Each structure stands twice: as C-alpha cells, then as structure tokens.
Amino acid sequence: MHELLGEGASGHIYRALRTDTGQAIALKVFKAAWTSDGTPQSELAAGMAAGQHPHLLTPLAQVHGHPHGQLAMALPLLAAGWQNLAGPPSLSSCTRDVYAPGTCFTPATAQRLLACVRSAVEHLHARGVLHGDLYAHNILWQPTTGEAILSDLGAAALTHALPAQQVAQLQAMEWRAFAHLHAEVMARCHAERPQFSRF
Secondary structure: OOOEEEEOOOEEEEEEEOOOOOOEEEEEEEOOOOOOOOOHHHHHHHHHHHOOOOOEOOOOEEEOOOOOOOOEEEEEOOOOOOEEOOEOOOOOOOOOOEOOOOOOEOHHHHHHHHHHHHHHHHHHHHOOEEOOOOOHHHEEEOOOOOOEEEOOOOOOEEOOOOOHHHHHHHHHHHHHHHHHHHHHHHHOEOOOOOOOOOO
8 A cells, every 4th residue: 555545435545556466556445334325335346246337437356454454445546637527515505516616618528528427327227236426526537538437336226136117216316417417517518719820
C-alpha cells in the first residue's frame, strides 16, 4: 500500500502495487461492517457480479490479508485527469447534485458522456445488477473528451432472485434517475462558438 488517494463514506482508497506483477492498482479499504448504503460484502458481491465494462468502475478482486483485518477490494487505478461530474446534494439543493459554477458541456461532449453512462447501466441490468445510486456525483469523467465512468456500487442490488415484474419496476426507476441526469447535463449544454479567422 502507498499513499491515500481519496476517501468516501464507506472506505479509504489507496494506491497499491500487486506483489506478483508490480501492476499499480487502487485499493479500497472499507471502514466498518456497515456503511451508509449497506454492507461492504454487498458492494463487493454486486461489483463482482457486474464484471468488467469500459464505463464501469468495478472490483478486480477481493483482497485478503489486510494488516488490520479489514475487508478490502482491488480496483483499476484510473489515469490522471478523471474528476467527479458533480458533488453530492446539499441542504439547499435537497435531491439534486451540486455542479461547479459555470459547468457547461458542448453538444458532442454531453452526448458522449450520456452514452457512456447509458451503456454502463444497460450492462448492469443485463448482468442482474441495479446500481441504486445513479447520480452525477457517482460519475467520473474526462472534460476534454466526455468519456465517463459510472462508479460506487455501495447501494447496488442483485436482482436475479426477484420476480420479473419487480425487476422491471426497479429498472424503470433507475432509468428515471438517468432521465434526471440527462436533463441536468442538457441544461448545461451550450453550442460551441464559431471560430473566426483573423486577417
């Protein structure tokens, strides 16, 4: 384990190296047996069930042998430049994420961002996983390209054992959350200004 990269409600994220290959990874060490969203075991199970996808941040493996006996999981280490699309809701915004002042997207960037998230949600649903917390603050993105990654499966649920009608209802709720995200992004979408040549 190396330096602390960040901290969330459920755990600390460190940069780490695999001892067998020397590969750099991110290591999430859970803080406690329960988090604000559920249990670390549930998050890990949902992540492993989801599998790998280019627009999802899912665990590579559960990690055993932490010095303090805490549950941990290995995650891909993202390159520099990724940032949160928005911050979590505040007391004044209530249920809406808080975007940085002046946040705006070009039409092409907005469409790419939304396409990435849509692809991730479709993949999760096909694998029997409900994200459960589809907000902008759980999306990492590259401002220069619009590439996006859906992260944080702390509130995710496995749907395989549920009746088909209930699964359809839960997925419909998740798509409604996506519709809210779509509206937030498009409300901050502005056409690129035309470039004029100087003579």
